[in-house]
Amino acid sequence: MGMTQKSDKQAGDARPQASVTRTVPSDGAALARERRRRWPFLLAGGIILAFIISVLVIVFVPAAHVWTNDAYVTAHYSVIAPRVPGQVVSVPVDDNQTVHAGDILVQLDPRDYQTALDQARAVEAHDRALVMDAAASVARQPAIIAEAKARVAQLSAQLLFARQNASRYAHLALNGAGSREEGERTRASLDDLTASLQAAEAQRDAAEAQLRVLEARQDSSRRQVDVDRARVHQAELNLSYTAIRAPFDGMVGERTVQSGNYVPDGAALMVVVPMDQLWIEANYRELALQHMRPGQKAHIHVDAYDIDLDGVVDSVPPASGAAFAPLAPENATGNFTKIVQRLPVKITLVPGQPLARLLRMGFSVETTVDTGLSSVVRAQTRTDRAVTDK
Incomplete structure (x- = not known):
């Protein structure tokens, strides 16, 4: 029985020791669990901090x-369009073809524009002839004016002589030395010369006025020739516009025109893209x-x-x-x-x-x-x- 009590005492002493040994690993596990619980918060805090730093860098630090x-x-490509309407007779270029400045892209029928040019040149030649005729008339008119002035001078001299005769016959008639018939003839001659002088003066004035008219007509003819020259130039331009050329080096795209089409002025025919620009x-x-x-x-x-x-x-x-x-x-x-x-x-x-x-x-x-x-x-x-x- 004494041994039993001793065993119980040893067992009682042993139990507290066993409980002490069990509490030590329990505290380590709790610490480990505590550390594991902290990691998500630390990671989330780091991510939030990195995000805030990134936003601040983006906002306040200029990117290089x-x-x-x-x-x-x-x-900057060019849309090719005709400047004059016409019938397309040929399209020398194909889709996506490389072209150079000045190359013909589309050829319109030039016959109508050639006819218009010939007509404009004929009108110009006719008006040039009118200018020459007006110049000749202006050159001839001073001689006509001089002739009219000479006629006025001649009639003025005759009228002066007739007035002197009329005065002399009137004096003779008062003295009874002159005949009545001779006096009437003298007065009739005086009236005739007066009328002739007035007519000659009117012709002189008309000749001088005609000179101004001829000069104005000559100036008008010259201006008409200038208009004709401008029309000829426009007709030449219209004829040249029938050959539609490339404005610069490039490549053809968006070609929509075919031979035989009638195209109005301003219609888009194709596009030329400057590949070097x-x-x-x-x-x-x-x-x-x-x-x-x-x-x-x-x-x-x-x-x-x-x-x-x-x-x-x-x-x-x-x-x-x-x-x-x-x-x-x-x-x-x-x-x-x-x-x-x-x-x-x-x-x-x-x-x-x-x-x-x-x-x-x-x-x-x-x-x-x-x-x-x-x-x-x-x-x-x-x-x-x-x-x-x-």
Whole structure:
């Protein structure tokens, strides 16, 4: 029995020891669980902190490069249209053909315009003959005036002599020495010479007035010749317009004309695109233009061929596309939703890039502009013109 009590005592002493050994691993597990519970909060806090830092950097730190995929290849192409109506007799070019400046693209029937030119030249020749006739009349008129003046002088002398005779016969008649018949004859001669002198003076005045008329007619004929010359020139131009030529080197596109068509003036026949003058229209958000300047370098990625090209910012437009829309947005009334606008930035290609020949109008591209001012400084060192001016 004593051994039993001793065993119970040992067992009682052993139980507390066992319980102590069990509490030690229990505290370590709790600490581990506590640490595991903290990790999600720490991770979430780190993510939130990184997000806040990123937003602050985006807002307050200007990006050295701005990128957009809203960019396309474009050019100032020319729509080919006739300046005169006519029947198409030939179209020497085909779709997508390369042409050079001055090449004939469409030939209209020139016969009607050649006839009009011949008629205009004939009218001009006729009016030139009228000018020569008027000049001859003007040259002849001074002689006619001189003859009329001589006639007036002659009749004036005869009238003076007749008046003297009439006075003498009147004096003789008062003294009874002259006959009545002779006196009447003298008075009749005086009246006849007076009438003749008046007629001669009228002819002289008419001849002088006729000179002014002839000079005015000559001037009018000369002006008519000038009008005829202008009509001849216009007829020559109309004849030349029957050969529709390429305005510059490029490639034919959108050809809609065929031989035999009758085309009115101004009708679109085809398009010529200057393939050596392509450029990029990159639609950047207005917030990306804060540090963008003409002369900055641009990186161009062409999706169609997966190639990269070099470009330069040529100019920043004065307004967004919505500002030039036929129906401009009206924000003064109704509910307003602010929309970030995009502006089409013009980016030109750096010369001397063989792969640039692969570009076509309408290609989608991605552009990245180096907005660091160091690029502007480097560009300024190569020219005397201010690269920030446009």
